[in-house]
Amino acid sequence: MRNPPLRSAIWWIVESNVMTQTRESLGIMDGNAPVCDFSTKSERGLYLSKGLALVVLVIFALALVATAFLVYNFAACPRTDQLANATKLELLAGNSCGGPKLSVIPLTTEQTNSVVPVAGSTTYRTPVTSTPIGESEEQNLTVTNVRLPGNVRPEKYYLKLTPYIFEGNFTFDGEISIVIVAEFDTKTITFHGVDLTFHSIDVTRKETGKAIEVTNRTEDPVRQFHILRLAESLLLGERYVLNISYTGVLNDNLHGFYRSSYEEKNVTRGYIISEHFDKLDVLRHARFNLMRTCLRRWIAVTQFQATDARRAFPCWDEPALKARFTISLARPKTMTSISNMNAPGPPRQHETIPDYEWDEYAESLPMSTYLVAFAVTDFGRSADGNFAVWARREALPSAAYALEIGPKILRFLEDYYKIKFPLPKIDMIALPDFKAGAMENWGLLTFREIAMLYDPAVSPTTAKARVASVVAHEIAHQWFGNLVTPAWWSDIWLNEGFASYVEYVAVDAVEKSWKLMEVFVLNEIQSVFKLDALASSHQISVEVGNPEEIGAIFDKISYGKGSAILRMMNHFLTDEVFNAGITDYLNARKYGAAEQRDLWSALTTASRNHFAFDVDVGVVMDSWTLQTGFPVLTVIRDYKANVVHFEQIRQIPPDNRQIMGQHV
Template sequence: MTHVHEDFGKMDANGTTFGKQKFVAVSKSLALFLLLLFVGCIVATGLLVYHLSSCQSVPQVEESKLLMLNKHSNGDITTVATADPSTESETEEYQFSTTTTTEKSKTEIEIDDVRLPRSVHPHSYNIKLIPFIQEGNFTFHGEVTILINVTVTSDNITLHADDLIIDNILVYEHLQTNKFLSIKQAANETKRQFLIIYLNQPVEAGKQYYVSIKFRGILNDLLQGFYRSSYKINNETRWIATTQFQATDARKAFPCFDEPALKAKFQISLARLKNMTSISNMRKIGPYSQPVRGLSEYVWDYYEESLPMSTYLIAFVISDFDCLRNGTFSVWARPSALSQTKYSLQIGPQILKFYENFFGIKYPLPKIDMIGLPDFPAGAMENWGLITYRESVLLYEDKVSSKGSLQRIAHVIAHELAHQWFGNLVTPVWWSDLWLNEGFATYVECLGANAVNPHLKELDQFIINELHGAFMLDALQSSHQISIKVNNPDEINNIFDRISYSKGAAILRMMQHFLTMEVFQRGLNKYLKSRMYKNAEQDDLWNMLTQQSHEDKVLDPNVTIKEIMDTWTLQTGFPVVTVQRNYEDSSVTFSQERFLINNENRSSNSVLWWIPITYMDRRSVVKSTWIGAEPAITLNDLNISKDDWLLVNINQTGYYRVNYDDRNWNLITAQLQKRKGHLAFDPKNRAQLLDDAMNLASVGYLDYEIALNVTKYLKQEREYVPWKAVFTSLDYMYEMFVRTAHFDKYKNYLLTLLRDVYKEIGFNESEDDQQLILYLRFEVNVRTCKLGVRDCIISAIQQFQTWKNSPYPDKRNLISENLREVVYCTAISVGGQEEWDFAWQRYLNANVENEKETLLMALGCSKEIWILSRYLEWAITEHSGIRKHDSARVFAAVANNAIGQELALGASSMSLSSIVRSCTIRFNTQMEVDNFKEFVKSRENEFGVALRTAQQSIEQGEANVKWMSKYSKKIIKWLSNSNT
């Protein structure tokens, strides 16, 4: 799955205080709205209960001999009484009395143990579903028949079901022989989402049985499980039914064994209206659909049986979408957006072919469908054979979507296609090894995207897009291991973060480099072939890579990959390697310790890693060694001149920071500041030097004067990757100083660095601009306009006004698609209601999701408090025009605005982790941190999976307070001197 960890902070980010009060300040209109929303929820709940209790009768999915169960609520366990079908007439109607269980609720016993018992395993499923997606009846009816293998004789069968009404259950050996098992009762244990079928006679080890269940559910609007989505054509609402099951939501669509290790084959049948289409993981059987008995407007679509797969990878969509095809590769979209699928259809098959060669294994399914959904909670989801996407990461419109969106689309498609092997063909045993899926796909997506866009220097961009981002989170004490024990669904969802994705990718990249690409690929091929259609743990991967590396003699035979990589996956954090040179005898000592933003207790930190060290000097000969999980090593007689610099961690392939003695830092700085001297270092290492220096200084490893001296060479830097790397640190200083009396000194220095590059690349594009120049122009102009440069602001306003005065603004927009984010935000920021309302109307009318996202963020740039308050209300108002999955984007956009920060924080627990992070990024006083602590404490139960983010924000805020106390005066002094 492509996780939505986008940088919502790209837009206007002026600072403000959290507030002195111990409560959260919101506008009157927002407070009134939240009150009305709460009342509305109560009313809606009542209506929903009434609706469920009085559903109209819908014909059964298909006739079969099943038991009618009467439901009874008993706290957390719902029980249903049953009778033995073998003693009753098939046509007789039965009335069963309901019994209740008197045993202690199982929810009180080991509730953290949410794993299913292993007494039975699913062999295959036959699933039949009828979704009703007309207004007023968003329900579905279904029947599932599961063939189970019994491994341990048991008097119960336990599987998952959540938010389903169970109507009938039947357990039997063979339908033909009428050998039905008598059911004592069925219990729904809601906290663990278990459906437990208690039997009067046990199922026996070594035998197979069928479990048939009829059920009903709601096509919810929560973007989970089996849910509804919609779009409009000529003001007519069109509805679709679709799925999102990862990690634990297949159980919301049908009763199942909903754990990744319990793979099975699936045969799916979907009923649909005759004027719609359906798609699923496998190909449709036959060219014709069969009528649904009793429902004249519906027909059945039957699908081929799947290969063995996990429940979270099942998918189906019923819609009136169209598609474009390239052989067995299809891309689906709503009809008015079909032309936007061409780019995805072009690169998808190319990336698929690249992976077939890379993995050495043919794609095992007969087809791939990709579909852009109007409402989708993640970025994309790798369902086997049917990949679902947000529209913005699948659809591209030339002259409307930015060139950055081209790269983004290529990355997301490459990510999901990588999962077809790493995650789908071979699946982790449990979510503790989620990183095996996501970290691997995040790294390999760069290789896949590079295969179709080699000019973008994808492998250079990896360090700024993934590695440096992982460092920021992993430097916190509250970070977590890559491979971490998780139990309940909240804990599982909580690890879909930068540690699993970006850190996982970074350590795999590191391993690929010390093994070589050839050995890495051969080891992966061996691993995938040994575990295909099965499950694996990280040790299975380590074992295969160890075998291969020993065969190819790239690893000491006494060392294993597990020994090395366990230090990276089973320990939290990452090291800083300190390089201490002896300039007299040319020896070098490398020492390691954990890098923390709060490093006061670093002397007591005993965590050690296996670290691959690469190094070079002016002669550009790369050498390597290891720090083998020991505090330090010394290399003697390196034959490096005492006047020559030493560079460590070449191309930043290792997941660690590097600090040097002051003399070596000064030698590196002198090289950078020579005319064209910076070209002695690869752009990746220039990015590394800037990022390492500034972050080492921020926690006291390095004097800030040395770190800031490194940045002086930027006046002659014209590469995107180093600039993007340093902007992270410079933006941090912006947030820390923007509310102080000395902000002008920071502003003057940054404008000094930017002046020449701004003049050179300007505000307007040239036809022959390389894509990375477009990226650099965007980053430079964002900051130049934000710092108040008149030329930048006037250019933005003039372009916006020309668009605004156009007679056909929805058809003709001459603003460069690559600078619209800067232009829109700047114009809305200095404008008023007229500019905001114009942009809002363009958002409502836009047919390209990339453009809608850009406008949505820009609308948060307004300086009018009432406009921002109204905007937040609309973000959580149904039918406002803002989709549910975009609510977080609105809150983050407002939080990034100085005026809107408090408003957004007041409702942040209603949204996603990114909002909390956006709202708290500027905290740098103890009062702000203490107030936020109180805020979190008072609403802790409301944060859910965002609680870890809130705790991390508190830790970061405390670090900011210390930073201001320890370093602000020294930095201001340096800035004052540098500007004179």
């Protein structure tokens, strides 16, 4: 049917979001669009002559050749983000497929119009020269030591971000001011940064505002370092401010500050056609047609564990280097944002973008960079006091159970740790695209939808138990992992093992009929026995250097075996001693970092104070955390000789003994 003439008709399009609670609401985003085809079709035939068929075959062959040519020339090039603007691609300018590596980058003083200076900051622009690193020096770089040098440490971050969540421009502008303290006299500042385009960098002395000249900036891409060399020394104990304006990309790799999307499947559009120009007549006499359509909604969220905060802002991206964060997020007025802390005031109009406004969040408690989180979405919200859940609007009813059990678990763990939850609120958000099962960001817990949403009409009971366990796991981290953080990733098992154990304790206390502590033996201990007996197993506490190695230790050994040996320790120390030691450990190390020996020391002291176990807990537990596998004890009694023989070996399945070089 042809469209009516434009001069005699008006098309009005009416959109409505139908918030119906159907069984489709829980459906995790599967990317399948609803069927929206209302056309009628009839069978028709197509007849080709031999000559025409030959022409078609020739065209097809030419198309194949052209496709092969394109693949040959472009397939080997690095993958680029076609939905982002040219900001990121500028780094690759001048070479079509890789090109020379850039080790030393001249610092420019240009500042884009879309970057708004931090309010109240004083900027000093210093021209910077650079000296290239020799090719041989670059090739000799190793990754055996990726730790920051420790000459300065961060104290406070003031971060302002403006994300552009639009197809064709998935980028963000950032400005950051970092208060740093010199640990000793030094002429260099080294920090992390990945996939960020710097526009300006300056350093000032905090007390006087005096500018410190930056002579050059060197990039160490292997370690993901940026090294600033200064014209004069930073002095021991003095505070300085590092100001950086930059641009980044909202990537689609599910780490750093990334973009995600979902399809809103219950949107209807009405098309109204009329020969009248008067709106009332149109509504009164119109011919109204409904068509079901699918709208793609874009959001921007974060996932920083273990080493991806550096993709969102320049920082000292190591867990022991805690600092306070003051975050401001710009967003479209049609969306909302959330972060670790609460926003004490109303939104403020953006200075340069009319359709944007600022959400300004309260200063955080000292925390690690990997626990920083923020999100800009159009999600719905449901709350119970200071506890709130966020999800796609049509899926929000399925977050009811998480909102029900979350506050109960929070209250139980406050009593279990004997320490009140230190933040003013907790938000939990269900994301359509999320790499991990869930993440314990302090005050802003992020989940895969399947780990947080439960619809009793369509979900099995096991899904309900999974939601309860994952929620309990992440809330347990708010103390053990967030309040006190492992100093380095080698002791990540302290985080994950403890949370994996306490999730069972907490859910067992809240949902008593499930008897989860009995299920623990089957789910954790028995499954870990199978894995830890393999030649491919590893010790719980693993030394890691390269950031790429860190993700590999987030496995069943860290989670399952870690939780199993903590349960074992709880049993031989008793609940009273174990809980007292945990509370002493958290109070002694809160807002700081710790190693496993600090936990052993606290438990040893608690045990001796309660006259329960006069042995160094570290001596007992190191044999479990620093060795691979578990022992099998064989006892043989010789009644005639009145002798008992004891033999202890590592348990290894028969088919693995030859691999391990063990013969029994």
